[in-house]
Amino acid sequence: MHTGFLDELRREFDGDFTVQYHLAPPFLPARLDARGRPKKRAFGQWLQTPLRLLAGLKGLRGTAFDIFGYTAERRAERELITWYEALIDTMLGKLDAARLPDLTAIAKAPMEIRGYGPVKDAAIDKTKAEVARLTAQLTSAQSDTDDGSGRRAALGG
Numbered sequence: 001m002h003t004g005f006l007d008e009l010r011r012e013f014d015g016d017f018t019v020q021y022h023l024a025p026p027f028l029p030a031r032l033d034a035r036g037r038p039k040k041r042a043f044g045q046w047l048q049t050p051l052r053l054l055a056g057l058k059g060l061r062g063t064a065f066d067i068f069g070y071t072a073e074r075r076a077e078r079e080l081i082t083w084y085e086a087l088i089d090t091m092l093g094k095l096d097a098a099r100l101p102d103l104t105a106i107a108k109a110p111m112e113i114r115g116y117g118p119v120k121d122a123a124i125d126k127t128k129a130e131v132a133r134l135t136a137q138l139t140s141a142q143s144d145t146d147d148g149s150g151r152r153a154a155l156g157g
Contacts (some may be wrong), residue, residue, distance in 0.1 A: 001091045005048075024117065026071060037118045073117065080124065084110055087131065094138070104137045106131055 009019070024030055024038035033039045060066050068074055091103045109131050113123045 018046075021047050026073065026117065042049060073120070076121075076124070078108070080113070083128075094142075099138065099142075103143070106134045108136070109134065 006019070009017070021043045022040045023043060025042045026038075028041070030038040030041065044090060062069065066074075088107065091106055095103060109127050112130075113120065113127050
């Protein structure tokens with residue numbers, strides 16, 4: 001499998017150069033940086049061969065043979081999918097025009113989950129807290145518009 005990555009670099013840059021990959025692989029013990037995150041290590045151009053091998057094995061993703069699928073990070077990602085699907089199912093039961101902006105904000109909140117490792121973990125925590133806040137706000141607004149008969153009173157008054 002050839003991606004043309006080095007060829008493209010050679011077209012973009014003159015002279016001799018070296019390629020280094022700065023990674024913090026979860027399976028290699030590492031010291032922590034000043035922020036408490038695993039310190040990244042520099043890997044040379046030799047890393048392209050194992051990366052090509054891994055790319056060739058992408059057909060194994062999601063199967064019992066996906067060794068990375070057993071990591072805590074991948075399990076958390078699968079749990080996020082289940083959490084989000086349940087969240088959407090709950091929100092669909094509350095769908096109406098008056099609630100649409102709040103429901104849209106709740107549905108969009110997980111789009112802020114990015115990154116890897118501790119960066120992603122922090123984004124997950126922040127997003128779940130924001131969704132809980134928005135959901136509570138929606139529930140509070142709903143009970144404020146309830147006229148006591150189980151029917152919703154008109155919004156805005």
